Amino acid sequence: MRRVRYYERGGPEVLRIEETDIPTPGPGQVQIAAEAIGTSFVDTSFRRGTSPFGQPELPGSPHGDVVGTITALGENVDSVRIGDRVTALVNPDAYADYAVADADWLAPVPDGVDIGVASVLEMPAPVALSAVRTGRLTKGETILVTGAAGNIGHLAMQFARLAGAGTVIGAVGSPAKFDFVKEYGADVAISYLDPDWPEQVRAVAPHGVDVVVDSIGGAITAQGVELLAPFGRLVVYGAANGELPQLPASGLFGLHTVSGFSWMAWLAAAPERARRELTEIAEHATAGRLRVAVQETLPLTEAARAHALLEDRSRTGRIILTP
Numbered sequence: 304m305r306r307v308r309y310y311e312r313g314g315p316e317v318l319r320i321e322e323t324d325i326p327t328p329g330p331g332q333v334q335i336a337a338e339a340i341g342t343s344f345v346d347t348s349f350r351r352g353t354s355p356f357g358q359p360e361l362p363g364s365p366h367g368d369v370v371g372t373i374t375a376l377g378e379n380v381d382s383v384r385i386g387d388r389v390t391a392l393v394n395p396d397a398y399a400d401y402a403v404a405d406a407d408w409l410a411p412v413p414d415g416v417d418i419g420v421a422s423v424l425e426m427p428a429p430v431a432l433s434a435v436r437t438g439r440l441t442k443g444e445t446i447l448v449t450g451a452a453g454n455i456g457h458l459a460m461q462f463a464r465l466a467g468a469g470t471v472i473g474a475v476g477s478p479a480k481f482d483f484v485k486e487y488g489a490d491v492a493i494s495y496l497d498p499d500w501p502e503q504v505r506a507v508a509p510h511g512v513d514v515v516v517d518s519i520g521g522a523i524t525a526q527g528v529e530l531l532a533p534f535g536r537l538v539v540y541g542a543a544n545g546e547l548p549q550l551p552a553s554g555l556f557g558l559h560t561v562s563g564f565s566w567m568a569w570l571a572a573a574p575e576r577a578r579r580e581l582t583e584i585a586e587h588a589t590a591g592r593l594r595v596a597v598q599e600t601l602p603l604t605e606a607a608r609a610h611a612l613l614e615d616r617s618r619t620g621r622i623i624l625t626p
Contacts, residue, residue, distance in 0.1 A: 305578065306604045308364045312352035315610035318365075320603070326396070326403045328377035333409065334392060339401050340603075340624040341368035341422035342398075343454060344613045346546060355547045356519070359395075365606075367624075369404065369413065370421045380406045386539030388412040388587060392566075398606050404565035408570065413588060419595035420588045420619060421457060428584045428593065429577065430566050434516045436468060437562050438538045438575030444513035447504060448531065449495060449523060450543055451487075452564035452619040453478040454457040457596055459516050460488030460491050465592065470504045472507055474519075476616050487596065491592070495519065501526050511535055516519045521546030528554035528561060540564040598621025 304325045309317040328489045346365035348354040370390045373383055389411055393406035410425040434455075438448055446463045450456040451473030463471050473489030475481070480610065481492035492501045504512065511532025517524050520542030527537050528550065539561065549563060565614050570577050587593045600623045601609050609622045 304399035305603060306364070306396050306400070307603065308324070308362045308396075309350055310362045312350065312358075312361075314351070315347075315607040315614070316612060317350065318607045320606070325401045327333060328375055328380075328403045329379060330378040331406055332377040333373045333380060333383060333389075333406050334375035334377075335369055335371040335389065335393075336346070336374045337369050337371040337402055337626050339370040339399055339418045339422055339600075340626075341370070341454070342609050342613060342622045342624060344543060345369065345541070347614050348611055349372060350610065352544050355542050355545060364395040365398050365610075366392065366394035366561040367626070368422045368426055369393045369397055369402045370418060370569060371402070374401070377403075377406070382406055382444065385550045388421075389593070390421050390425045390566065391562045398603060399583065400603070411585065413585055415587050417595075418600075418623065419597040420593060422621060423454070423593075423595050424581070424584055424588060426566055427454045428458050428578060428588075428602035429569075429580055432462045432562070432580055432584060433569055433577075434538045434540050434564050435459055435462045435514070437564050438464050438536045438604045439463070440468060440514045445470040445508045445532075446514040446516065447474060447508075448489075448516045449471045449474040451475050451489060451492075453518065453543070454621055455540070456516075457487040457620060458516060461486065461593060467589070470507065472504060472512070474504075478616055480619055487594065488513045492576035495523055497511060501530055503595070504530050507564045508532070516540070517548070519543050520548045522549055524548035525551055525554060528559055531557065531559045531588070532557045536560045536561075536562065538562050538564055571597060597623055599623070600625060602626075
């Protein structure tokens, strides 16, 4: 089978297609024949060696949200069957014709759900939902979502709407994305690259923002704290600009709360709740309440182009690879 790896740090051109054996599932694992792989921006920083969260050892391989059919079961797997259509967060070697994944954390793909929606059921959508809930958003409150045009951001706005948000502000890196974020739930769109973007937010929410869901990091996180209303909550789940969040203590004295969120930490700390949320998200998908934007679908052999698109600031929604 084919898989994508890289043996040096660098641009998209370091990604290589290579032939290897089809992986065999170990105990508690399944083998999946991939039909689509949802890509993620975070892998571009791992590939370049610029991630603030540390670097995986070489050779490296991108992770991804693999949608496909179970073709083999490892020992002690009785929760799924061969032939089931599922999606799974796979790391390493997600960009491949076949993948192996833990059987405990597969998300079944409901009938009638398209590839785009199927590709978010196991990680992007749960992160979006859990980040909004970690912020304890309640009906009528104002929420600011940074990175609102990304894989997770455009889902977070939809979950905010489902939670009854009064005003949704979508912050993006380019005015070219304004129409997109408004289509996916934002009442107001702003560019966080504008020097006066905090003033633009204050014009919309003069008494402050109740919840900020942030994936950008660096100074943007600190500015988000300053935008909070009294008793406001900020949830940070990423650092897309390559800088860890800056959190000056002075920003917390206005009765502000900051929380961090990681899907892997959530699985370890609250597995039963995570499973309930996977079921809930599947119900939203089946009912058509969850929409997923797919900017482009490319063959596996164009993994380098997929990474180039991920790094392009004009990107909106998902980039998907197909074996």
